[in-house]
Amino acid sequence: xxxxxxxxxxxxxxxxxxxxxxxxxxxxxxxxxxxxxxxxxxxxxxxxxxxxxxxxxxxxxxxxxxxxxxxxxxxxxxxxxxxxxxxxxxxxxxxxxxxxxxxxxxxxxxxxxxxxxxxxxxxxxxxxxxxxxxxxxxxxxxxxxxxxxxxxxxxxxxxxxxxxxxxxxxxxxxxxxxxxxxxxxxxxxxxxxxxxxxxxxxxxxxxxxxxxxxxxxxxxxxxxxxxxxxxxxxxxxxxxxxxxxxxxxxxxxxxxxxxxxxxxxxxxxxxxxxxxxxxxxxxxxxxxxx
Amino acid sequence: xxxxxxxxxxxxxxxxxxxxxxxxxxxxxxxxxxxxxxxxxxxxxxxxxxxxxxxxxxxxxxxxxxxxxxxxxxxxxxxxxxxxxxxxxxxxxxxxxxxxxxxxxxxxxxxxxxxxxxxxxxxxxxxxxxxxxxxxxxxxxxxxxxxxxxxxxxxxxxxxxxxxxxxxxxxxxxxxxxxxxxxxxxxxxxxxxxxxxxxxxxxxxxxxxxxxxxxxxxxxxxxxxxxxxxxxxxxxxxxxxxxxxxxxxxxxxx
Numbered sequence: 448x449x450x451x452x453x454x455x456x457x458x459x460x461x462x463x464x465x466x467x468x469x470x471x472x473x474x475x476x477x478x479x480x481x482x483x484x485x486x487x488x489x490x491x492x493x494x495x496x497x498x499x500x501x502x503x504x505x506x507x508x509x510x511x512x513x514x515x516x517x518x519x520x521x522x523x524x525x526x527x528x529x530x531x532x533x534x535x536x537x538x539x540x541x542x543x544x545x546x547x548x549x550x551x552x553x554x555x556x557x558x559x560x561x562x563x564x565x566x567x568x569x570x571x572x573x574x575x576x577x578x579x580x581x582x583x584x585x586x587x588x589x590x591x592x593x594x595x596x597x598x599x600x601x602x603x604x605x606x607x608x609x610x611x612x613x614x615x616x617x618x619x620x621x622x623x624x625x626x627x628x629x630x631x632x633x634x635x636x637x638x639x640x641x642x643x644x645x646x647x648x649x650x651x652x653x654x655x656x657x658x659x660x661x662x663x664x665x666x667x668x669x670x671x672x673x674x675x676x677x678x679x680x681x682x683x684x685x686x687x688x689x690x691x692x693x694x695x696x697x698x699x700x701x702x703x704x705x706x707x708x709x710x711x712x713x714x715x716x717x718x719x720x721x722x723x724x725x726x727x728x729x730x731x732x733x734x735x736x737x
Numbered sequence: 738x739x740x741x742x743x744x745x746x747x748x749x750x751x752x753x754x755x756x757x758x759x760x761x762x763x764x765x766x767x768x769x770x771x772x773x774x775x776x777x778x779x780x781x782x783x784x785x786x787x788x789x790x791x792x793x794x795x796x797x798x799x800x801x802x803x804x805x806x807x808x809x810x811x812x813x814x815x816x817x818x819x820x821x822x823x824x825x826x827x828x829x830x831x832x833x834x835x836x837x838x839x840x841x842x843x844x845x846x847x848x849x850x851x852x853x854x855x856x857x858x859x860x861x862x863x864x865x866x867x868x869x870x871x872x873x874x875x876x877x878x879x880x881x882x883x884x885x886x887x888x889x890x891x892x893x894x895x896x897x898x899x900x901x902x903x904x905x906x907x908x909x910x911x912x913x914x915x916x917x918x919x920x921x922x923x924x925x926x927x928x929x930x931x932x933x934x935x936x937x938x939x940x941x942x943x944x945x946x947x948x949x950x951x952x953x954x955x956x957x958x959x960x961x962x963x964x965x966x967x968x969x970x971x972x973x974x975x976x977x978x979x980x981x982x983x984x985x986x987x988x989x990x991x
Contacts, residue, residue, distance in 0.1 A: 544798060616835070618831060618833060618835035619835055619837060619838075621793065621829075621831060621835070622831065622835045622836075622837065622897070622900075623837075623847070623851075624793070624796075624824065625791065625793065625824055625828065625829035625831075625901070626824065626825070626828070626847060626848035626851065626900065626901065626904050627821040627822065627823075627824040627825040627848060627851065627852070627904060628821070628847075628848075628851045629821055629851075632851045636847070636850075636851065637837060640838070640839075641837075641838055
């Protein structure tokens with residue numbers, strides 16, 4: 448009996464630690480941001496179009512960092528979504544069983560490569576290649592890290608979507624084939640809609656991963672906060688800014704230092720909203736089978 | 738062809754799952770506008786044989802067949818056969834109702850949409866027509882936009898039949914279409930089969946011998962991958978020629 452109690456207590460402690468960590472993070476973000484917002488108005492933070500806390504003429508508009516983050520994430524998703532879904536459909540519908548067994552884990556290796564390697568790859572391989580195609584492409588830009596990040600998150604989409612497609616009942620597939628549908632028609636008209644909730648989950652995960660990705664953008668995107676949707680010029684993302692300040696010689700406790708918490712809070716709210724929206728979409732549009 | 742009425746003909750069919758042989762030398766001829774029932778105990782190969790007729794076994798790993806299947810005198814396993822065209826000709830209704838998680842309307846027009854038909858009037862007409870033929874129209878005509886999964890099991894199965902009819906096949910294969918249904922729904926399906934044979938050639942696999950007796954013109958008895966006996970349903974049930982058939986229909990095994 449006593450042993451049971453100890454184990455129970457241990458399990459509770461494990462659960463409590465994760466919960467407390469989350470609460471701790473939110474607490475730090477909120478409290479530090481609170482003192483930041485005592486000096487900078489929330490209105491300025493949300494509407495100012497410049498982010499120059501480290502310069503003499505200080506502006507604290509989060510928009511350039513936010514658009515930078517979004518720009519890179521959208522580029523990454525434009526790469527990862529079509530490729531990931533195509534791979535998922537191919538593996539599920541067309542590939543021989545043995546091939547699927549080998550290729551799926553191999554693809555997942557893509558997600559296990561250290562991100563600093565990707566960052567370096569973007570900077571010294573992809574950017575020079577792109578510069579040959581796009582004259583005038585800056586050495587630091589959003590396009591190259593966006594594409595590389597897209598490749599990195601392919602397995603999130605391909606693997607999880609493939610799992611979702613795999614779990615669609617065989618009976619629905621046969622119903623579709625039985626009426627003269629091709630494999631492609633079956634994939635697009637029956638399997639994708641039926642697996643939509645699982646696929647959406649994979650997209651959310653990939654999206655969150657892309658938004659939070661730091662190393663690739665810190666290395667290859669440049670560190671110039673700029674309100675633009677032009678992918679050929681240097682930009683900065685929220686995460687890259689946080690790295691920049693954390694590694695720099697900004698004094699602890701200063702206003703400049705606290706900007707990283709307000710930026711972090713903005714990132715947190717942003718991903719939180721995205722997660723909730725997708726959860727809501729999922730709930731509203733998911734197609735149940737059985 | 739020796740007889741103009743022969744719709745489906747199989748010659749020397751052998752079938753294998755991997756090394757295991759599941760059908761032995763099946764020769765069978767089915768006439769147009771008749772109902773043929775396949776009966777036999779579980780694992781006798783009757784479903785495998787049925788699924789050969791629209792090449793539904795093609796995607797099963799390790800499945801292999803020898804021999805020919807002719808529909809309207811044409812070898813459906815020849816290189817010139819387009820499998821999608823074949824399946825438009827040979828519709829199939831499955832054991833468990835398997836409507837798509839879409840509206841009733843979208844379920845019925847699925848086969849037409851994949852053929853690229855977009856004309857709203859055509860689709861509407863096909864929905865009304867098919868649902869009337871499958872005796873479901875009166876029950877669902879006011880909520881065609883309802884999710885098909887909200888229907889009862891029996892209604893779902895009639896929807897699946899409607900969906901198959903919308904493609905206008907000439908043959909309908911039914912793999913134990915009523916085995917998952919209650920007696921009233923079963924009776925409705927059987928009535929429907931009787932109606933449909935005016936225009937279609939129907940092949941039905943069933944566990945239920947009484948069902949075979951009620952709905953079919955011809956009956957084939959399968960046992961362990963062999964076709965034991967094939968004759969008019971009446972003859973099979975009243976004066977079977979083979980001792981094994983008699984044992985089965987009198988309930989000595991199975």
